[in-house]
Amino acid sequence: MSAVRYELIKKCKQTGARLGRVHTPHGYFDTPAFMPVGTQATVKGMSPDELKAIDAQIILSNTYHLYMRPGHEIVKEAGGLHGFMNWDRPILTDSGGFQVFSLSDLRDIKEEGVTFKSHIDGSKHFFTPEMAIEVQNALGADIIMAFDECIPYPADFNYAKNSLERTTRWAKRCKDAHKNTDRQALFGIVQGGMYKELREQSAYELLELDFPGYAIGGLSVGEPAELMYEMLECTVPLLPEDKPRYLMGVGSPDYLIEGAIRGIDMFDCVLPTRIGRNGTVLTSRGRVIIRDAAYARDYSPLDPECDCYCCRNFTRAYIRHLIKAGEVLGIRLTTWHNLRFLLKLMEDVRKAIMEDRLGDFRNEFFSKFGYK
Ligand SMILES: CNc1nc2c(CCc3ccc(C(F)(F)F)cc3)c3[nH]c(N)nc(=O)c3cc2[nH]1
Numbered sequence: 001m002s003a004v005r006y007e008l009i010k011k012c013k014q015t016g017a018r019l020g021r022v023h024t025p026h027g028y029f030d031t032p033a034f035m036p037v038g039t040q041a042t043v044k045g046m047s048p049d050e051l052k053a054i055d056a057q058i059i060l061s062n063t064y065h066l067y068m069r070p071g072h073e074i075v076k077e078a079g080g081l082h083g084f085m086n087w088d089r090p091i092l093t094d095s096g097g098f099q100v101f102s103l104s105d106l107r108d109i110k111e112e113g114v115t116f117k118s119h120i121d122g123s124k125h126f127f128t129p130e131m132a133i134e135v136q137n138a139l140g141a142d143i144i145m146a147f148d149e150c151i152p153y154p155a156d157f158n159y160a161k162n163s164l165e166r167t168t169r170w171a172k173r174c175k176d177a178h179k180n181t182d183r184q185a186l187f188g189i190v191q192g193g194m195y196k197e198l199r200e201q202s203a204y205e206l207l208e209l210d211f212p213g214y215a216i217g218g219l220s221v222g223e224p225a226e227l228m229y230e231m232l233e234c235t236v237p238l239l240p241e242d243k244p245r246y247l248m249g250v251g252s253p254d255y256l257i258e259g260a261i262r263g264i265d266m267f268d269c270v271l272p273t274r275i276g277r278n279g280t281v282l283t284s285r286g287r288v289i290i291r292d293a294a295y296a297r298d299y300s301p302l303d304p305e306c307d308c309y310c311c312r313n314f315t316r317a318y319i320r321h322l323i324k325a326g327e328v329l330g331i332r333l334t335t336w337h338n339l340r341f342l343l344k345l346m347e348d349v350r351k352a353i354m355e356d357r358l359g360d361f362r363n364e365f366f367s368k369f370g371y372k
């Protein structure tokens with residue numbers, strides 16, 4: 001009995017999108033879903049109550065960061081991530097593969113695992129697929145990810161092939177090491193760079209291991225949008241229709257809509273929180289750089305069409321002042337709004353799927369936002 005069950009509710013007649021629900025031991029979340037990123041057991045600047053106020057149904061956290069600090073044993077003693085951060089809804093943790101390869105100055109990748117230096121104190125560490133599972137079992141997230149190698153872009157064919165085959169062997173080791181299959185669902189991660197035949201090979205190899213859900217990794221690593229969409233179009237059709245599909249590290253509003261159209265159910269990205277902290281906000285009419293002098297006397301909300309606490313109570317002039325003054329409330333409000341913007345966008349996407357008009361919704365949203 002797996003910890004996660006995907007409920008397919010409706011397939012859009014106009015596109016490849018589908019409306020669904022992922023049921024987990026901590027409740028369900030509606031898909032297509034945007035999942036706020038909470039790297040160090042907090043979605044930066046947001047309390048659990050505030051996340052519930054914007055209707056976040058699932059949040060992400062990270063094996064690598066929590067292993068480094070405070071250590072997975074402490075989180076386990078605190079009752080796992082749910083107890084530690086007092087979040088009683090679903091949580092997904094990434095395996096640390098991506099973070100090790102991107103954050104620390106990676107030393108060495110071997111069959112057994114990877115050697116790297118901590119980005120905090122430079123200490124040397126050795127991480128294996130078995131450790132990634134041990135840590136995620138201790139953190140207790142409802143959905144955990146296999147330990148994989150997210151290869152850089154561009155990468156040559158042979159490197160991509162050897163890497164995906166090792167990632168499959170690592171996925172098998174993760175599956176064998178995973179203890180709590182009834183409470184934590186382990187997802188496999190499809191790799192293969194930007195090569196269609198390698199994407200297919202990776203998908204087939206992982207399908208044989210029969211995971212309760214599948215992620216598409218190795219994308220949103222600097223490749224052009226068209227290439228990402230091509231990789232989705234050759235990978236998604238190979239994945240089971242009755243299981244969730246998670247596109248890792250994506251993304252901005254256009255990628256969320258285009259990914260949903262191609263059958264993706266789950267998305268994450270640091271964009272809303274990261275750009276929020278440097279004073280850029282997403283609105284229905286495109287991005288607004290709130291620090292800009294143009295907004296000094298603008299007494300309208302960040303987005304007149306937004307229903308969030310920030311847009312109902314504060315003006316652009318006030319938020320610009322807070323950001324310029326380095327006031328904490330400033331980045332809390334821009335984060336709050338950006339997260340709500342993407343969560344609301346996904347609500348609108350789900351409604352459009354229900355009404356068989358996601359293609360039309362895409363065109364309307366793109367022209368208003370200012371995409372081509
Ligand atoms: C930004 N582009 C991107 N992000 C990618 C990520 C990270 C996703 C992630 C998950 C959780 C968090 C947390 F902070 F909330 F914890 C932060 C980020 C990948 N992760 C793995 N395992 N394989 C991949 O192949 C992969 C490809 C990725 N492209």
Ligand SMILES: [Zn+2]
Nearest residue numbers: 306308311337
């Ligand atoms: Zn708002």
